[in-house]
Amino acid sequence: MIRVASYNIHKGIGTDRKLDPARICRALAQLDADVVTLQEADKRFGARQSVLPEKLLAEAGYEAAALHIRPGGMGWHGNAVLVRKGHQVRSARPLDLPTLEPRGAVLAEVEIDGQPLRVVGMHLDLSGLWRRRQVRCVIAHLDRCTEAMPTVLMGDLNQWSERGCLSEFTGHRHFRLLDTPKSFHSRRPVTRLDRIIASHELQCDGCGTLDDVALRAGSDHLPVWADLKLHNR
Structure with missing residues (x-):
């Protein structure tokens, strides 16, 4: 079983x-x-340093996939991939997206207990037209990958309805949306802005979010998680 999760941490600023x-x-x-x-x-301005100190991440059991973009930074336009200590990161790179805003995506290929997994993290535009273009661009990046691999796409899609850019995934032969819980606003979740999309060879055994109410105040978004396994395992 592999647990994946996505979290818009709002630069570490909570609802308080x-x-x-x-x-x-x-x-x-x-x-x-x-x-x-x-x-x-x-951080959005200046040297755009990581919000989360490496020491605190290590104490939580994670390390960031190295993107080698800027010293002291963790992500690309705020997008980062964390892996639990002991798992191997085969490769990681930013993905350029068509955009009006400073948005982007990152792609990492990891190995978890011998199982390879391709992971895309993304934060999409506020404009519906640009979100569709961005999803098509992400899918095109994946279609160009030479090695077939189970794939998970996660992030804040900024899609309030169940249509729009989501149809780009549901209409693709390889992917399906998982039934993740409502995640925004964390004080009173009314919509599912944060989504997890999986390739069809992955079976979902459950989705959820944080149990601790106090920790939910850490951001205006709730994290979402899914437990996945290969159909033949």
Whole structure:
């Protein structure tokens, strides 16, 4: 079983308006995922340093997949991939997307207990037209990958309805949307902005979010997780 999760951490600023990276890391520890995609993981201005100190991440049991973009930064336009210690990161790279806003995506290929997994983390545009273009671009990146591999796409899609850019995934022969819980706003979730999409060879054994109410205040989004396994295992 592989647990994957996605979390828009809002640059570490909670619903109480407090900057508290330690609270985010406690939430990550409670999620106990093998792979996590983060959104808004870097500061927006200046040197765009990581919001989460490496020491706190390590204490939570994670390390960031190295993208080698800027010293002290974790992600690409705030998108980052965390893996549980002991898992191997084969490769990681940013994906350029067509965009009006500073948005992007990252792709990592990891190995979890001998099982390869391709992971895409993304934070899509506020414009519906641009979201569709971005999803098509992500899928085109995946179609160009030479090695077939179970694939999970996760992130804050900024899609309020069940249509729009989501139809780009549901209309693709390889992917399906998982039934993740409502995640925004964390104080009173009304919609599923944060989604997990899996390739068809992966079976979902359950989805959820944080149990600890205090940790839910760490961001305006709730994290979402899914437990996955290959159909033939």
